Amino acid sequence: MSFIFDLFLQAWPVMALIDLARYAIAASVMALLIFTVARLGFGPGRIQVRQPTGRDYLREIALSLRSVVIFSLNGFTIFALVTSGVIVLPRTVEAAGGWVGIAASLAAVLLAHDTYFYWTHRLMHWPKLARHLHRAHHRSSAPTPFAAYAFDIGEACIQSVFLTLFLLVLPVHPLVISLFLLIMIVRNVMGHAGVEFHPAIFAPGRLLGWTTTTTHHDLHHQTGRWNFGLYFTWWDRLMGTEHPDYAARFHEARSRRLPQPLDA
Numbered sequence: 001m002s003f004i005f006d007l008f009l010q011a012w013p014v015m016a017l018i019d020l021a022r023y024a025i026a027a028s029v030m031a032l033l034i035f036t037v038a039r040l041g042f043g044p045g046r047i048q049v050r051q052p053t054g055r056d057y058l059r060e061i062a063l064s065l066r067s068v069v070i071f072s073l074n075g076f077t078i079f080a081l082v083t084s085g086v087i088v089l090p091r092t093v094e095a096a097g098g099w100v101g102i103a104a105s106l107a108a109v110l111l112a113h114d115t116y117f118y119w120t121h122r123l124m125h126w127p128k129l130a131r132h133l134h135r136a137h138h139r140s141s142a143p144t145p146f147a148a149y150a151f152d153i154g155e156a157c158i159q160s161v162f163l164t165l166f167l168l169v170l171p172v173h174p175l176v177i178s179l180f181l182l183i184m185i186v187r188n189v190m191g192h193a194g195v196e197f198h199p200a201i202f203a204p205g206r207l208l209g210w211t212t213t214t215t216h217h218d219l220h221h222q223t224g225r226w227n228f229g230l231y232f233t234w235w236d237r238l239m240g241t242e243h244p245d246y247a248a249r250f251h252e253a254r255s256r257r258l259p260q261p262l263d264a
């Protein structure tokens with residue numbers, strides 16, 4: 001027992017710092033990009049007329065910092081499972097099936113996470129669960145990049161435990177875990193950016209229309225009833241939960257350029 005406690009004291013602060021840095025750097029870089037674009041008066045305008053207030057930023061950051069603690073506790077759980085030999089990760093590229101194996105396992109973890117996210121997200125919209133698990137995230141009706149981890153405690157636990165469950169079923173190379181966490185936070189802050197940076201190739205029906213855009217997730221925050229997916233649009237299409245005007249709203253958001261009036 002004291003071994004686990006010593007391990008916790010050594011490893012958890014490092015994990016908390018890494019989780020904090022991942023969130024703070026990704027959200028700040030995106031916020032800085034949005035601020036610079038608006039300041040210089042070029043590039044895309046806001047998707048919504050509604051503007052986030054200073055209180056929105058503070059609430060999103062406070063909630064996200066709490067989620068960072070929960071995520072790092074889950075990170076320590078994974079670390080302890082690996083250290084104790086319950087989860088055996090492939091340590092070399094060869095053991096992971098070569099670079100093809102690395103690419104395939106990255107695709108697998110993204111597909112699994114998208115599926116897990118879609119269905120847990122839909123479940124959390126069930127009114128009886130929503131008020132306990134998902135209300136905090138939807139207080140951001142005009143989200144900012146800092147809403148990336150703005151979750152209730154229950155939702156933060158549900159979101160973080162995915163990786164533990166996945167690694168128990170399919171242990172992947174540490175590089176795949178790092179890339180997955182990187183892609184997750186980048187797509188997360190992009191989804192909450194409030195301005196549409198995705199080029200037209202991401203429009204529904206176009207070459208990359210199977211991936212989500214900022215408008216896709218922004219519509220979820222605006223309506224609270226459409227577009228539940230995270231990385232991909234497949235589940236929303238399949239289950240009939242894609243916003244009926246998603247394509248039109250995406251093109252509209254893209255055509256809204258600064259310094260035109262924000263609600264033009």
Ligand SMILES: [Zn+2]
Nearest residue numbers: 137192217221
């Ligand atoms: Zn969101």
Ligand SMILES: [Zn+2]
Nearest residue numbers: 121125134220
């Ligand atoms: Zn939601």
